[in-house]
Amino acid sequence: xxxxxxxxxxxxxxxxxxxxxxxxxxxxxxxxxxxxxxxxxxxxxxxxxxxxxxxxxxxxxxxxxxxxxxxxxxxxxxxxxxxxxxxxxxxxxxxxxxxxxxxxxxxxxxxxxxxxxxxxxxxxxxxxxxxxxxxxxxxxxxxxxxxxxxxxxxxxxxxxxxxxxxxxxxxxxxxxxxxxxxxxxxxxxxxxxxxxxxxxxxxxxxxxxxxxxxxxxxxxxxxxxxxxxxxxxxxxxxxxxxxxxxxxxxxxxxxxxxxxxxxxxxxxxxxxxxxxx
Amino acid sequence: xxxxxxxxxxxxxxxxxxxxxxxxxxxxxxxxxxxxxxxxxxxxxxxxxxxxxxxxxxxxxxxxxxxxxxxxxxxxxxxxxxxxxxxxxxxxxxxxxxxxxxxxxxxxxxxxxxxxxxxxxxxxxxxxxxxxxxxxxxxxxxxxxxxxxxxxxxxxxxxxxxxxxxxxxxxxxxxxxxxxxxxxxxxxxxxxxxxxxxxxxxxxxxxxxxxxxxxxxxxxxxxxxxxxxxxxxxxxxxxxxxxxxxxxxxxxxxxxxxxxxxxxxxxxxxxxxxxxxxxxxxxxxxxxxxx
Numbered sequence: 001x002x003x004x005x006x007x008x009x010x011x012x013x014x015x016x017x018x019x020x021x022x023x024x025x026x027x028x029x030x031x032x033x034x035x036x037x038x039x040x041x042x043x044x045x046x047x048x049x050x051x052x053x054x055x056x057x058x059x060x061x062x063x064x065x066x067x068x069x070x071x072x073x074x075x076x077x078x079x080x081x082x083x084x085x086x087x088x089x090x091x092x093x094x095x096x097x098x099x100x101x102x103x104x105x106x107x108x109x110x111x112x113x114x115x116x117x118x119x120x121x122x123x124x125x126x127x128x129x130x131x132x133x134x135x136x137x138x139x140x141x142x143x144x145x146x147x148x149x150x151x152x153x154x155x156x157x158x159x160x161x162x163x164x165x166x167x168x169x170x171x172x173x174x175x176x177x178x179x180x181x182x183x184x185x186x187x188x189x190x191x192x193x194x195x196x197x198x199x200x201x202x203x204x205x206x207x208x209x210x211x212x213x214x215x216x217x218x219x220x221x222x223x224x225x226x227x228x229x230x231x232x233x234x235x236x237x238x239x240x241x242x243x244x245x246x247x248x249x250x251x252x253x254x255x256x257x258x259x260x261x262x263x264x265x266x267x268x269x270x271x272x273x274x275x276x277x
Numbered sequence: 278x279x280x281x282x283x284x285x286x287x288x289x290x291x292x293x294x295x296x297x298x299x300x301x302x303x304x305x306x307x308x309x310x311x312x313x314x315x316x317x318x319x320x321x322x323x324x325x326x327x328x329x330x331x332x333x334x335x336x337x338x339x340x341x342x343x344x345x346x347x348x349x350x351x352x353x354x355x356x357x358x359x360x361x362x363x364x365x366x367x368x369x370x371x372x373x374x375x376x377x378x379x380x381x382x383x384x385x386x387x388x389x390x391x392x393x394x395x396x397x398x399x400x401x402x403x404x405x406x407x408x409x410x411x412x413x414x415x416x417x418x419x420x421x422x423x424x425x426x427x428x429x430x431x432x433x434x435x436x437x438x439x440x441x442x443x444x445x446x447x448x449x450x451x452x453x454x455x456x457x458x459x460x461x462x463x464x465x466x467x468x469x470x471x472x473x474x475x476x477x478x479x480x481x482x483x484x485x486x487x488x489x490x491x492x493x494x495x496x497x498x499x500x501x502x503x504x505x506x507x508x509x510x511x512x513x514x515x516x517x518x519x520x521x522x523x524x525x526x527x528x529x530x531x532x533x534x535x536x537x538x539x540x541x542x543x544x545x546x547x548x549x550x551x552x553x554x555x556x557x558x559x560x561x562x563x564x565x566x567x568x
Contacts, residue, residue, distance in 0.1 A: 054529035063319040193309040
């Protein structure tokens with residue numbers, strides 16, 4: 001049975017039309033991506049909305065009600081280089097990723113450590129800073145502790161803030177220790193000072209600040225930090241343009257030496273402390 | 278009315294005082310904490326050297342936001358509550374069922390859970406439809422000031438609205454119950470008598486029933502307003518910058534925790550006590566039959 005010629009022709013024609021349509025739609029998808037990028041909407045509205053949480057010395061509220069801190073400087077400079085205004089959206093840390101995913105703001109600039117678990121949900125830029133976990137311990141309860149293994153025992157209690165990479169690091173490096181989670185940082189240090197827990201694990205430099213402030217009851221059992229973690233901006237998935245822009249920007253200010261200069265000011269000095277008095 | 282203390286009263290008062298004293302002693306001596314009260318005033322009032330004016334600090338700003346949030350939340354709740362309260366006594370089954378559903382749903386979900394659900398699911402779909410943030414950003418000068426005074430800073434408006442709507446929805450269920458109870462507290466004879474006079478059902482409601490019912494409703498309604506203020510601290514979890522949230526920001530910035538909590542407590546207490554006294558006077562006036 002030979003098929004009539006016109007059927008073949010119709011099929012050929014349809015195939016051709018579909019292929020052309022595919023080509024056309026590929027081009028329009030590209031345009032659409034660029035058009036729907038957060039980058040575009042930021043430029044259009046003239047405002048970049050930055051999600052963050054108060055975290056010493058990344059972001060703090062000064063007495064005049066202004067935000068100050070390393071993270072704040074970074075966000076302000078980023079906005080300046082984009083030619084837009086910056087708007088800070090203070091958000092509780094435990095809910096900051098859902099808030100980003102539901103478009104409460106455009107980007108998280110909040111000293112967020114890049115971890116594989118988080119990277120499954122959001123896209124991270126290249127690191128613009130590195131931080132690490134340090135440990136501050138109670139003089140009586142943790143007497144003579146000087147290595148990380150000393151803390152890795154079931155009877156040792158460690159306090160951390162909920163949802164931070166400090167909590168994750170504690171579970172990873174001190175799997176045997178008992179972890180107690182608190183909603184905010186201040187509570188963890190208060191428990192430690194009261195001798196309810198052996199130690200607090202948190203991002204440097206705050207544990208060191210605490211040990212200096214309460215030198216009669218607290219001490220730093222380890223020199224420096226016991227983890228190294230990269231810090232990046234977090235944005236929603238499916239936005240290559242925004243990611244590319246952020247990466248270029250970080251590369252640029254990094255080579256300028258500006259990032260290091262800011263980091264040193266906020267982390268190595270205490271010149272800014274009187275802004276909080 | 279006896280105004281004299283008996284021996285038992287004296288013993289109880291002494292015991293209470295000793296307990297309070299002991300707690301204060303423990304706070305001061307066994308809590309390893311370096312007190313720093315000096316930091317609090319600068320977060321209440323702050324002298325701006327550039328403009329040479331006094332500005333309200335973070336905590337006061339939060340206090341004002343709490344008041345704004347409570348007022349708007351109560352207004353919305355009153356609107357919802359009256360509507361739903363009326364629905365729940367209507368003759369039509371459908372209206373009664375919907376009203377019941379709403380009230381039971383809200384009353385049987387913890388406020389905190391409701392706030393989260395609302396923030397992540399509802400406010401995403403609702404608020405963007407209004408395009409209010411674009412509108413509020415385009416404000417300038419005087420209108421911006423007015424907007425900030427009555428609502429919130431234009432940039433925080435979406436969160437503020439989520440907070441207001443959440444509070445309104447939550448308190449609306451309680452107010453609906455008060456309205457329903459108030460109307461049902463009027464005896465049946467009033468309905469029958471006004472019907473006998475040939476009034477329509479709307480007239481019966483407006484001219485006979487409601488004027489009497491409102492008297493019964495006012496005290497619990499005023500109490501509900503105080504509850505709204507207290508519940509408003511719950512919305513701090515969705516980062517609305519009211520008193521509790523601002524307090525947490527100050528704590529995270531300065532590491533001065535207990536002093537800030539005590540200050541916040543005092544602020545809430547002053548506000549709610551002031552209102553409580555007002556409610557008491559209102560109840561007294563109503564009971565005297567002057568209105």
